[in-house]
Amino acid sequence: MQDSRIRTVTPEDGLPAHFRRVVSFHPRGGRLNDVQRRAWTEHAESWYLDPEDYGPENPFDGDRAFGRSAPLVIEIGSGMGESTAAMAVARPDINLMAVEVYKPGVAQTFHHLARAGASNVRVMRGDGVQILTELIAPGSLAEAWLFFPDPWPKTKHLKRRLVTPPFTELVASRLRKGGTFRLATDWAPYAEQMLAVGSTTKGLRNAYPGWAARPDFRPRTRFERRGIAAGREIFDLEFTRR
Template sequence: MALADGRPPEFRRVVSFHPRGGRLNDVQRRAFDAHADRWYREAAQFDRPLDEADQVELFGRPAPLVLEIGSGMGESTAAMAAVRPDVNLLAVEVYKPGVAQTMHHLARAGVDTVRIIRGDGVAVLTDLIRPDSLFEVWLFFPDPWPKTRHLKRRLVTPDFTELVASRLAPGGTFRLATDWAPYAAQMLAACSATDELRNAASGWAPRPTFRPRTRFERRGLAEGREIFDLEFVRR
């Protein structure tokens, strides 16, 4: 039996990261000043999960909702949104310069289908996203925390994948990528252990055609690391 908000009964609150500050450069400051009113929200501004009316107010239109956790500096976010104009993309990032740089890339690309929330990805999933409401969740190249003493900081655990599954609509897709083989194995194991998710590729998935080669991906390839993509679908 699920909890009232759709979480599995064995769910324990997992933690990602808290918002981080940082000085904006001139480009970032101009982008933030020009576009924050339309494109930007703080997670703390919301006091309840978003319903369909809230999403229409936020994006200016009804469309399938995609959540990207950890949009970083936003270059790939803008590129992906440009080739997926059929979806509303809610990008979550903790680093303020990354938020502002994302606005710069969105403006240069002429994309107006992305809204950015500065906050913790887990908290956004838990508190702002209704069960069974997401079309897709993207988690591309999260911090692998490679040192043994930091492994507990990795985001993708069975608790996290159960949370993602509870927020996806039936048939919705959870897309992940990493260039760190041990973390890839952990991602695969955690997603495979979640009853509500099935592996759409029966193993590693091909890189989604809409996802460009990210900075982290190019760095990993240059250093001789393999790229691992995963695609899991909510049953």
């Protein structure tokens, strides 16, 4: 369970000092199990992108980071990476940048990528909002994915939800014309918020009259299966950059 307190990320939390700000997640410890430690050792050099390596004098370049030219897609909050690996295999035509704040999640993603044989993914550890703001150039993304973010269901925590007008405006600014913003949640009130916010964001239009179909390339995630088991409906959304 996540710590419910908003706090400032510090170097002691194990995140780069470049990414200090008040955030709605608790940066848990970075202790790795044996599988994760081995995956980190074997693959981090090839698949890990350090946000500290980028800045005004060295802006992020997707083609250079991946070693090939392909549409750039960002997944915010890739978790333990099992679905990330499956989606990368299903979409070999894209360069998929997975952003995850927890080091064990990054390492576990390496493990899943290796098992799936996916080579079109790079993983960056950090705060997705800050990475979008400071590293991703406007109009450079083909797609942005946000699948099953923390719903913060308690009324007193609603302000901590990620999908707000400033966030969707930020995503829209990073998408190229015709680019796609895909979201999914199993929490109905949050789905309604996503729909309302996305539908009123300048530069975005809903690709469907309401809810979208689940993309063929997206497997049923652990959170999705948990929601279905609990009797909750799954809501997908798809917005297009005008």
